[in-house]
Amino acid sequence: MDANSALDILWILIAGILVFFMQAGFALVEAGFTRAKNVGNIIMKNFMDFALGSLLFWIVGYSIMYGGEGAFFGAFDLFYNVEGDMHNLFFQTVFAATAATIVSGAMAERTKFSTYLVFSVVITAVIYPISGHWVWGGGWLSTMETPFHDFAGSTVVHSVGGWAALAGAWTIGPRLGKYNGKTNAIPGHNMVLGALGVFILWLGWFGFNPGSQLAISGDNANAVAGIVITTNLAAAAGALVTMFVTWFRYGKPDLSMTLNGALAGLVAITAGCAVVSPGGAAIIGAVAGVLVVFSIEFIDKKLKVDDPVGAISVHGVCGAFGTLMVGFFALPDAIGEGISGVFYGGGFSSVISQLIGIVSVGAWAFVGGLILFQVLKATMGLRVSEQEEREGLDIHEHGQSSYN
Amino acid sequence: MDANSALDILWILIAGILVFFMQAGFALVEAGFTRAKNVGNIIMKNFMDFALGSLLFWIVGYSIMYGGEGAFFGAFDLFYNVEGDMHNLFFQTVFAATAATIVSGAMAERTKFSTYLVFSVVITAVIYPISGHWVWGGGWLSTMETPFHDFAGSTVVHSVGGWAALAGAWTIGPRLGKYNGKTNAIPGHNMVLGALGVFILWLGWFGFNPGSQLAISGDNANAVAGIVITTNLAAAAGALVTMFVTWFRYGKPDLSMTLNGALAGLVAITAGCAVVSPGGAAIIGAVAGVLVVFSIEFIDKKLKVDDPVGAISVHGVCGAFGTLMVGFFALPDAIGEGISGVFYGGGFSSVISQLIGIVSVGAWAFVGGLILFQVLKATMGLRVSEQEEREGLDIHEHGQSSYN
């Protein structure tokens, strides 16, 4: 193997290792934004998402997603083991585990552990790899005339998680005491954990987006560097703008929301990070930083869907938004010969493709999630008992409190 | 230097940096699994393990381990400084620091700080590099007809730490109140810290095992990618299986034990990560996930050796187990021309070599540790006073509590 090929594999592995660490970031954000009595439970869910995901994606998921060229489905080969492709298996595994993890946050503090495990299996082994195949595995969305473009997974990963989270949070209903006539705040128990989690996620995103170039040799090096910059600027803009929005709206800059703002920027730039300019990235991040605040409020206060960590807004809404923005901000010929974003005179063909992708993948994830959660609710039961919820999932589901 | 050589050095440095970060992981696991009144002390011990280890391995340890071809001992050159080999010094330094750190966990909450420092010096500068030389430095275990195979250190690093930990925990005796007629639980004070620590350790293991390939150019790239996969699958299988084992045994899935389960899988695959198939790795990890539960119970309830973090089971027992499994799961010719594991028709020659290595290194670490701890106990004193233990090592050994 020549140096360039080894270099590419090295980069994919390092990027994958960074993305792996995002699991810790998600666990900390979800732990910090919820109450102390449920913290061991939420960590256990995150931990199991990754353990299950690693095994399932190897056993079957990778093959479904990348194993063949069908329009809707790859292939069904068990126990993937192809010499020379293990770096790709790893990189795709850590991506797959992310989608499930998003959902645990939105359903935190009330979901039965055993039922959650079943959900986690289905999303990682079925829901995610199928829609992922459509976009990245050679499926129908990638073969449209103007292909749907989602570079690193605003839609493929984050929206899938976000819409499944919406299905789950809506099905399970709000936490006790969240809505009684009015909407109550249930403050997270530890903002330091939340902030550390966001720092770790931001770090991991430097593997998530730039790693999705899947190479760094030759001209890829500059492409990767460009993606690092767009990723970073969108996150920074998201955080900054969200801070000011909360400051204007609430009178004071809200830390937990600002943390969400950085994530909103990161999720939004994920689709277009390779095809927009630094300026475009900053704008996309900034708008996501506005959007996330109103979306969280809307979901919380209008829809009355209780999402303790804001996962639906951050991953679902901002993921869809960012994917759509590709159609507006894509630099000329960046997506493909003759395709440019609206702002570069490219017309709406790309916007339409993006919409098709957003809606079809979104519908798949939401409806699939909804059916799954309704079935689980009717069979195993989705929610812990009222007493368990009041006294904490840690004591009841795991027999032990996390802080002693 | 050509690109391939630079690439190899880059990879070794990055892997070493990841392994460095495992120090933080160990510190957090040990902090989380013990009580709040001792948390500063345990962190200080971890911190000093690395500071002392860095200096000592440079001053003398690296030379003992790698400085010559003797059967039992390398060489005794001071202040290693060979241009062109500093990346290896770094990579071996971060490994060396791991062995000492393992012991601090098993002896937590009762060991005198000053005595611990002396122990830390001896294990890093003497015990670890000598047995390390036998396996990795060209010593007798590596020159047997069927050589002992420990790719990344299930035995060389983890078991050495684990057996020294057994010697230490046994010599010092249990924490006050641990055994009075029956075995009492002394819950760790913060499971979030423990979980974050395990995430960081898992992250660091992507440097520990794949980095031990010591190259990534040419065909090494695929080898490294394969090791990433085996490492990850074993960890995932360990975590998942441990969770189910605790669920069946105790009625509820135990978080702290499940965290140990992931580590058990990681330790177990460390020896064989480069020579087993993904399936073999998953099985090794899964069995380690069962083993660790019973081992922790056995040591805690039968041997009545008090190991607050489970270090003896995770590193000693699972390290030995994983090393042995190489003899069963090694793919044909993976260890060397004509050598295969039992399950691939290779007969028991490799199993025997593995046993020789496990026993000889284990005996060295356990007996060496035992003598050292007995001497320290008789001279400086190994244990803090009863009052200090009751009121906390933080206040008494460091004059200050860690949470204020």
Next chain:
Amino acid sequence: MDANSALDILWILIAGILVFFMQAGFALVEAGFTRAKNVGNIIMKNFMDFALGSLLFWIVGYSIMYGGEGAFFGAFDLFYNVEGDMHNLFFQTVFAATAATIVSGAMAERTKFSTYLVFSVVITAVIYPISGHWVWGGGWLSTMETPFHDFAGSTVVHSVGGWAALAGAWTIGPRLGKYNGKTNAIPGHNMVLGALGVFILWLGWFGFNPGSQLAISGDNANAVAGIVITTNLAAAAGALVTMFVTWFRYGKPDLSMTLNGALAGLVAITAGCAVVSPGGAAIIGAVAGVLVVFSIEFIDKKLKVDDPVGAISVHGVCGAFGTLMVGFFALPDAIGEGISGVFYGGGFSSVISQLIGIVSVGAWAFVGGLILFQVLKATMGLRVSEQEEREGLDIHEHGQSSYN
């Protein structure tokens, strides 16, 4: 692009990603060393430092620092976007964000959030890039006959932060209750956070120093490996020596001070990491470990400047010290043809250049910071009200406590 160039870009990006993570380290150290009632505020400041810094350094800072060859100033081009140089923009951005962050720690627990944001803008967009230009951008300090040598930024980054911190902490005055007749201790609320922060900073420093080689191909690989070793040894020596110094002085080894000791070693070696021997590095780190204790005491007890985290001593004093030591410990010809440190017979020419750099950059940062803080104090107000300080900045500035 050939493999070597791609390799260099890869390394710069990875190093930059590691340096990015230092932001989390700073946030945790500052959070852990202060009180629980202000923890959200200090994290918000750190978070905004990076968000603002990323945007501003792209918008204008990078151009000021690197955009031209003027003696005092680079250029003023907006929105840097040069294909093929984005990896450098990223690497320099993460450096720039560090300087501001240092200041937040020294002024913690009493500084108004809005005013702090203004300060953060000015230091990142004006103060830091201008003096940075003098040293790294081709400015006057780099064109002296014996050029000022600051390899990775002991002075350019750390001292600039440290002296601005001195200006800020002095201008704003001590926290309530810190000095009333005698000097009172105000213990930090969580040493685990502080320790984790230091581990993360140490990790990040493996990007900070070795990454400043700005290449890893060819002979750079060995240079980078050497820098990893000098960096690590200085940190280890700093930690170890500080521990013993506090042990002798206070009767007990002080954890928080020992954590500072590791940082002191890291800051001190930053200037000379590429030009000193491993032994030189260990000595520089060790002396910094002594210096930091006496400096913290002097500033705290004699100057009565209240610096909750020790930022002035760690970054200002040890940064200046380390920069000076280059003049003593530089290996022959390491800085440039015919230049060696005093201890290698090079005479004092390099020492003088180092002094010129230390003093000029220090004066710029201190005076610039002082003017800025005085203006801010007179206009927006620098300090929160007494009630806000007593009851906590989290409640008053952000409307919410961080622990619930």
Next chain:
Amino acid sequence: MKKIEAIIRLTQYESVKKALEEQDITFFSYFDVRGVGTAREGHLYRGTVYDTSIIERRLISIIVRDENLEKTVQALMSAARTGEIGDGRIFVSTVEETYRIRTGESGPETLYIK
């Protein structure tokens, strides 16, 4: 004046608070105590059951005029009751004097709970 100390389940706190408010008892203090008694929670750590008799409870302390004693006790009692073992206890004792720090006034009439 009487001091009423009620040791209740943490999880009944919200309904107790509401019941008190309905009786116009909007001033009180509370803190968390650990109760040792018959109600037991089974905890499990690493396979060792530590069948503890120590339970987190909330102690509510209300000082009322004598005439309000009865209704306060009744409100507490009905709202804190679940009927399961572990509902807790109420203790009543005498308070001789009270002062409002803000104004320096003393006497039962300075109690907000009229």
Next chain:
Amino acid sequence: MKKIEAIIRLTQYESVKKALEEQDITFFSYFDVRGVGTAREGHLYRGTVYDTSIIERRLISIIVRDENLEKTVQALMSAARTGEIGDGRIFVSTVEETYRIRTGESGPETLYIK
């Protein structure tokens, strides 16, 4: 003997402690309680104001001989007062007996507060 329980603002604790020391009252116990009352702190979390009436306060408990009651109450009152709503309250009740654990002695004369 009298037991004086003062519920004060957390932020007044230091000055109360000093005022007590000046009266030679150097022995007491304290712990943090949450007060429910009229003083309100407005908290905000993710855009939802949770206008809570629950306030962190410190409860200082001092047992004194009858003759020291007056001066202790006065010291507490003046040092804890800010004049704003939320200054807190003092309650006084009777203690019948006290023991010094170290020596086993009993009676008011074993109180350090002479």
Next chain:
Amino acid sequence: MKKIEAIIRLTQYESVKKALEEQDITFFSYFDVRGVGTAREGHLYRGTVYDTSIIERRLISIIVRDENLEKTVQALMSAARTGEIGDGRIFVSTVEETYRIRTGESGPETLYIK
């Protein structure tokens, strides 16, 4: 009924609990307080000694029938004693009424401590 409040060393809690159990006193409540008094712990932070007189202690509160007062105090006293300064104090006062929330019954006979 009598209320016994004992302020003891955190580290004596286990032996006190055992001593109480031996006297069949298996119901009580406790919480942690900070005691201000003569016993001092020397703390050190970054080279500044903050020689504090504030000590973490545990307050055990037991309500007993009058006839059990003596044995409870004795059990407490002997188990909490170390003989060093800082052993703590016991205070006794009167409780007038008690209710068992679960059943609504009142009176001393509802105390589990017979």
